[in-house]
Amino acid sequence: MSTTGKTLVRGDQIGGYSLEDVEARLESGKGISGVCKTDLPTPSLLLDLDLFEANIETLARHAASRSIGLRPHSKTHKCPEVARRQLEAGALGISTATVSEAETMARAGISGLLITSEIADPNKFQRLVRLTRHHPDTMAVVDHPWQAEKMNEAAEAGGVRLNIMVDIDPANRRTGVEAGEPALRLARKVDRLPHLNLRGVHCYCGKSSHVHGFEERRRHSMKSLAAPLETFFRMKQEGLPVEIFSGCSTGTYNIDPEIEGITEMQAGSYVFMDLDYRLIGGRGGEFYDDFKSALTVLSTVTSRNLPGQATLDAGLKAFSTDRAFGPQPVGIEGAGFRWGGDEHGILVLDGAAADVRLGEKLEFYPPHCDPTVNLYDRIYCTRGDQVVDVWPILARGHR
Amino acid sequence: MSTTGKTLVRGDQIGGYSLEDVEARLESGKGISGVCKTDLPTPSLLLDLDLFEANIETLARHAASRSIGLRPHSKTHKCPEVARRQLEAGALGISTATVSEAETMARAGISGLLITSEIADPNKFQRLVRLTRHHPDTMAVVDHPWQAEKMNEAAEAGGVRLNIMVDIDPANRRTGVEAGEPALRLARKVDRLPHLNLRGVHCYCGKSSHVHGFEERRRHSMKSLAAPLETFFRMKQEGLPVEIFSGCSTGTYNIDPEIEGITEMQAGSYVFMDLDYRLIGGRGGEFYDDFKSALTVLSTVTSRNLPGQATLDAGLKAFSTDRAFGPQPVGIEGAGFRWGGDEHGILVLDGAAADVRLGEKLEFYPPHCDPTVNLYDRIYCTRGDQVVDVWPILARGHR
Structure with missing residues (x-):
């Protein structure tokens, strides 16, 4: 997959906003200008506007x-x-x-x-x-x-x-x-x-x-x-x-x-x-990219003790699991993913072009967008690294 | 799987409560006595208390x-x-x-x-x-x-x-x-x-x-x-x-x-x-049944035009999909299940001991309980066919 200009965000650049800070800004009508996507709690659903x-x-x-x-x-x-x-x-x-x-x-x-x-x-x-x-x-x-x-x-x-x-x-x-x-x-x-x-x-x-x-x-x-x-x-x-x-x-x-x-x-x-549609192939080539991969899941590296792998805070409850393939990391060529449990994913780094550090935040393309979105209560909308809006996913859940 | 005394609920016994009726009763503090589980909107998560x-x-x-x-x-x-x-x-x-x-x-x-x-x-x-x-x-x-x-x-x-x-x-x-x-x-x-x-x-x-x-x-x-x-x-x-x-x-x-x-x-x-744990085998036998299958998903047969199969309103967003097997119908021996899409499941009736009708409501054991529960906002608690309580699943979603 080609990258889309997203930059990797390093752990030492993480801002200090807590969830409550972000929510309080939203509720007060102050907006969330100045909130960087790395300030968000993870796992979170991001939309590149x-x-x-x-x-x-x-x-x-x-x-x-x-x-x-x-x-x-x-x-x-x-x-x-x-x-x-x-x-x-x-x-x-x-x-x-x-x-x-x-x-x-x-x-x-x-x-x-x-x-x-x-x-x-x-x-x-x-x-x-x-x-x-x-x-x-x-x-x-x-x-x-x-x-x-x-x-x-x-x-x-x-x-x-x-x-x-x-x-x-x-x-x-x-x-x-x-x-x-x-x-x-x-x-x-x-x-x-x-x-x-x-x-x-x-x-x-x-x-x-x-x-x-x-x-x-x-x-x-x-x-x-x-x-x-x-x-x-x-x-x-x-x-x-x-x-x-x-x-x-x-x-x-x-x-x-x-x-x-x-x-x-x-x-x-x-x-x-999503990855699923991307893989069906386009009119002109191997990948279907008439529409762009705008949706990602933001995750944090929460454990980093083993060679060749890093543990993430995004697992079976953060991504759809109905396809034969898992999510794909954004911007780390050669890196893979395997499931680590309900709340854990494993980033496979054997053969990856870059390493990751404990506390680092990474984005992933979801395997299948519909059931992934259905797992979240809100979409954080971004332009570049800035969070510019938050949209509630009001129709999820069964009523 | 052995049945647990649950009875199949036939379409012609469906009560007339709308979702709003059920919710209004709950909010008014009147409780939900008299609400039968077949009155519930589907798909719904049921717990046999x-x-x-x-x-x-x-x-x-x-x-x-x-x-x-x-x-x-x-x-x-x-x-x-x-x-x-x-x-x-x-x-x-x-x-x-x-x-x-x-x-x-x-x-x-x-x-x-x-x-x-x-x-x-x-x-x-x-x-x-x-x-x-x-x-x-x-x-x-x-x-x-x-x-x-x-x-x-x-x-x-x-x-x-x-x-x-x-x-x-x-x-x-x-x-x-x-x-x-x-x-x-x-x-x-x-x-x-x-x-x-x-x-x-x-x-x-x-x-x-x-x-x-x-x-x-x-x-x-x-x-x-x-x-x-x-x-x-x-x-x-x-x-x-x-x-x-x-x-x-x-x-x-x-x-x-x-x-x-x-x-x-x-x-x-x-x-x-859930089915996943049931299949690991118990101390005494093939199935692990030290604990009982208390959780089911209630679904409605919404299409019934093809021989040997019925379409349900419960699919990828109603059940966990992280295991190799799908949900199992309660009380219809020999019936199977396959995925039909985000909002559809297919009940496979070839070789099943009973038929189902359009509008009929059926229960299913989930493949994996944790990610199934995570898809719902509430658990409807039942005793027999009666709904006796509703518990909000307050900690689902990512914050």
């Missing part, structure tokens, strides 16, 4: 140039401040994975919400109804007639009309109704139910997003989307009021908009990026 | 019978309510992984805190000093003379004496000073520094805890602890004021107390248990 803003700009421009809508996914960031910046850059609204994420975004004044996961119990049906009462443009997905009926009943009881997308399975085998007749039957049913508004088709192929190699990824995505798109066109031909076809990930942002029919994309990871 | 109380009782009795102290580890639960119950059952205090966990426990009135991970920067030194000012019995660990010097300086500046344990590496290769002369030199240094109180030796061997098979685990633990214990005895012979030797995990609770010299144990996972 210059890179983050470039990522938002890159996708917004691309979407505009293809005349395609953008409803970025908040499951990556769970942070209304990020959503606000996505909307300012021209997004139509925000996609959310859960009702709880949508509720949090709505409370923060975010509109144009699309909940992309199926819901299937009274608790969530009632909450969707309540959310729609206050935010009538909220949309949800269904992939089964039972859900449509239950949502229609809840909508009637709550005195609202729910906006519904038919979720079609792009052979991803996770959620969605089968393309063709089953999807058409479900769309007709939703259209007939008096308290539901049929709005369009939802079709997200997670498997396509992570296919390595641009050409292979393109073929995979085009194949996966063919039957759902054909079904969408048949719905239109029948006169069903389907306006939206929502799909498309960070991995296929420059593939899917070329396909006729897709009206909006719901990419999420592009704002932060 | 009968099993949990039995686990606390089992370890407390064992420790008492061996005349060994118990300072249970809060990194498992991060929940002051759990810590309180451990103290009520006779624990000397609470071990914590981080300064932040210790601060949270202290705010909740928990005393006898031992922070078991090294700290190595001004932010944490200052916070340890502040914590010790209000809770003078707080203890911390060092494994390097530099740390001892810096902590002595911080203690002098803050006008406190810090209680220090020398952390000795049981060949675990994560933290700790080498047993023998290096550890003795460090202990002498701590003892000489005017603002530090040398209290004892910390020695935790995570590798021993998870050795499969009781006899193999016993041999591993005895071998790992031999040199650290010999060093502890030499410290005593020299007249160094070392009273405490702290170590011992859930996996070695019935091994280490038999070894002369260990004064207290810091087991954590025993309160909840």
